Amino acid sequence: MNRIVILINRFMYALLISAYITIANAAPTVVENPSAYRAEKVKATEIFVxxxxxxxxxxxxxxxxxxxxxxxFERLVQIGLDKNEDDQIRLLALQRARYDLKYFDAVLKILDDVNDGGELLNAGLINDISRRTTFRHSAEIRQRLQHALRDRLKDTRAQVRLAAYYALVPTHDVVSISNLVESLRTGNNIPIPIHNAIELLDVDGSAKHIVTIRPYLNNQDPKIQAQAARALAIDAKSRKQIIALVTNLESPQVVRENAIRALAREDEEFFSYALKLLSNKGNSPDIRLATMRASMGRINYHKVSSQLQVTFTRVVKNLSEEKGLKTQKGVDLTAEARHLFLHMRKRVPAVRKSIGG
Structure with a gap:
């Protein structure tokens, strides 16, 4: 479930960040006088409506x-329904409105009318209402929403279509999933970008879609190949090819990073090549960081022998002694490796016994 939430949030962040940069950067108001603070809130509300x-x-x-x-609350819903209002204002108003039947009916009324609102408004409302409609709501409410979202699967606007798939597939909706499977198998009329489609099938459960996804492991688009590698790490028949992608210095970074994280979760033999990736100075700091973190994740959540834990810690120690290792985003790999080495030496009995703490 956490991955679904992260997935949806990541998609909507990319969709809306440019439209809401002003709001995102707005500094929070700090008022020591509570009365003045409340008055400012009232004033801000008056301005917005x-x-x-x-x-x-x-x-x-x-x-x-x-x-x-x-x-x-009533005024916010009215603003949301007003076709003469700016789409961004309409979306913000409905996002602020209380979730009740008036909000629900207002959003569905907009979504049911393909001529009401632009791409940003409709995609944003799909995200908002699907996020706020949970299993605690009545079956009737959920069925009405499902029907409205299914209608948007064929929307001519790409972002609206994409939002509908991101809302439906994580609920294991058979219609949206069938659309993706059929289109990916034939390669025809794929309704959303291929890498998004594969990512969503992975969320639904990649084990159910192995045959559909396999051909895309050979795709030359790094985004597509990366998602395929991530989804197919569970597939024993694909694993040799995925490991080859990981260990090939010429493979795109996004492919290698996604594959490393997935293999750490699925491959019992992960450390047989992960330790070499960490030790190889020919690998970029980004790849070595991804490998170090994925390795630690495997140690935390899977049974790993004491000997491997010690060997991993020694490799991390060597990494911590290299100078000036920083990722493209400025993460200090040397410092993080040092911190991890000290943690392992202090907290892991086998490491403490072998290396000393």
């Missing part, structure tokens, strides 16, 4: 909104 204000003013006020009262 005022259609006569400039869009820029309303968006600037949005992060400072107070908790809406009943009247404001």
């Amino acid at each position: 005022d259609t006569n204000k400039l869009k820029s003013e309303r968006i600037k006020a949005y992060p400072r909104l107070g908790y809406p009262d009943e009247k404001t």
Whole structure:
């Protein structure tokens, strides 16, 4: 479930970040006087719901909104339904609205009308309502939402279509999954980018879709090959090829990193090549960092012999003595390796006995 949440959040972050950069960067208001603080919240709410204000003013006020009262909740839904409003304002209003039948009906009314709102509004609403509709809600509510989302699987707007698949597939919806499987098998009319489709089938359970995904392990698009490698790590027939991708210095970084993480989870022989990846100075700091972290994950969640734990710690120690290792994102690999070495030496009995603590 955590992976599903991360997956959806990652998709929507990429979709909405450019539209909401102003909001994301808005500094939180700090007011020592509670009365003044409440007054500012009220003022911000008044500005946001005022259609006569400039869009820029309303968006600037949005992060400072107070908790809406009943009247404001109703006003937010009205704004969301108003076709004359800016799409970004409409989406923000409905995201702030209380989840109740009025909110639910308003969102479905917008989604049911392909001419109501643009791509950003519809994709954003799909994410919002699917995230907020949980199994605690009635079967009728969930069925209505499922029906509305299925209608959007054939939407002509790419981001709306993608949002609908990201909402439905993690719930193991048979219609959306069947669409992806059939289109990936034939290679025709694939409704969303291939790497997204493979990622979603992995979320549904890659063991059920091995035959469908296998051909894409040879795809030359790094994003597609990376997702295929991640999904197929569970497949014994594909593992030799995936390991070859991991150990090949010429393989794209995104492919190697995804494969490393998946193999650490699935391959009992992971350390037979992971230790070599860590030791090989020809590998980039990014690959060595991914390998070190994945190795530690395997030690934490799988049975790993004391001897392997000691060997891994010695390799990490050597890594910690290399100078100036930093990833593309600026992570200090040398420092992280040093921290991990000290942790292993202190916390793992076999390491403490062999190396000393």
